[in-house]
Amino acid sequence: MALKQALAFLLLFLAACTLLYSAIASDPDILVDFIPPPEGTPVDGSYFAFSGLRSAVGAPPPANFTVTKASMGNFPALNGQSVSMAVLSYPQGGVNPLHTHPRAAELLLLVQGFLEVGVVDTANNLYTRSLQRGDAFVFPKGLVHFQYNCGSGPAVAVAVSAFGSANAGTVSVPLSTFGVDIDDSILAASFKTDVATIQKLKAGLRG
Known part of the structure; x- marks a missing residue:
């Protein structure tokens, strides 16, 4: 009986922790x-409008992967609304490198070209999909994922991403691993390689 009570208490505790974490x-x-703007600033229709994505719509092909965001930092009306978005443009062979969004899931809609996308879960299972115009894909909150323009020729892929947070955050796996001052010997041991290889990877990011 005591064991059952202990197990019941443990389950309740874990459930409470899960709810707290979610909150x-x-x-x-x-x-x-x-949430209104600072005192003295009038609130009219322009407060709820944002023109910062115009430059990304119908723009010429970019030389590198580009992201144009509408988030709380540049669109204050999103504060408290738990939503933001971005327009992503990929030249031929362009990649949005491995990254995570710690505060939001991402729902991507491909509006031009082709993309190969993938997401890795916490059990290290990789889920990939080839997308064409009109396809959508969801990247669950906090999971590592990527997108790659797999189209042939000079095709440009353009996608619109919606996030369940006004400030989703982006953690770049390459930059947070090799772009900070983690000791080379620690990285070499972590990746089961040598320091020279780690230094080559760091040099590649700087180049």
């Missing part, structure tokens, strides 16, 4: 319709 990891709820 902390999400955008906070607001108790008003929207």
Whole structure:
């Protein structure tokens, strides 16, 4: 009987921890319709409008992968709304490198070209899919994922991503691993390689 009570308590504790984590990891709820701008700034229709994505719509092919964001940092009306978006443009062979969004899931809609996308779960299972125009793909919150323009010729791929946070955050796996001052010997041991290889990877990121 005592064992059953202990197990029941443990399950309740784990459930409470899960709920607490979910509450902390999400955008906070607001108790008003929207968060107004600083005092003295008038609120009209322009406060809820954003023109910063115009440059990414119908733009000439980029030389490198580019992201144009509409998030809380440049669109203050999103504060408290738990939503943001981005337009992503990939030249032929362009890649959005391995990364995560710690505060939001990402729903990607491909509007031009072709993409190979993939996501890795916490059991290290890789899920990939080839997308064409009109296809959507969801990247669950916090999981490592990527996108790659696999189209032939000079095709440009363009996608629109929606996020379940006003400030989803982006953690680049290559930069957070090799672009900071983690000791080379620690990285070499972690990747089961040698220091010279680690230094080549770091040099490649700087180049």
